Amino acid sequence: MQGKSTVMIAAIAAAALSAPAGATALASATTPLNIRSGPGPQYAIVGASPTRGEATIIGCIQGSLWCQVNYIGRQGWAYSEYLTARLSGRSLIVAEHLNDIAPPVTYQAPVETVGSGSPRRQSAAR
Secondary structure, eight states: OHHHHHHHHHHHHHHHHHSOTTOOEEEEESSOEEEESSSSTTSOEEEEEOTTOEEEEEEEETTSSEEEEEETTEEEEEEGGGEEEEETTEEEEGGGGHHHHOOEEOOOOOOOOOSSSSOOOOOOOO
8 A cells, every 4th residue: 555655656746847847838829939038029039839839838027928938848938929828718818818827937138248359457557
């Protein structure tokens, strides 16, 4: 009996660990959709979903229509106007139901190096 309990607990733990943290919904693209490196059209395209391609929504930025997604193993950002998700048996446009479909997330832009070449050295005051 204890062996079955151990196997059941191990199976539940494995399932929990295989799902992305905070993942709440599976979304489908309503059109061919770019997956970007950050939340905005100015960010590089890191992938593309075909129409009806499915991505897991990790979360969406409050006050924005951008959601962090995992699409075929690649994490990026998608515009929620072009995603639908099932909620209570209905297919809904994610942008219209952000609070119901996905937890809030934040985005921290990477620090960029200003200029090019090697850093300039300041000469000592004489």
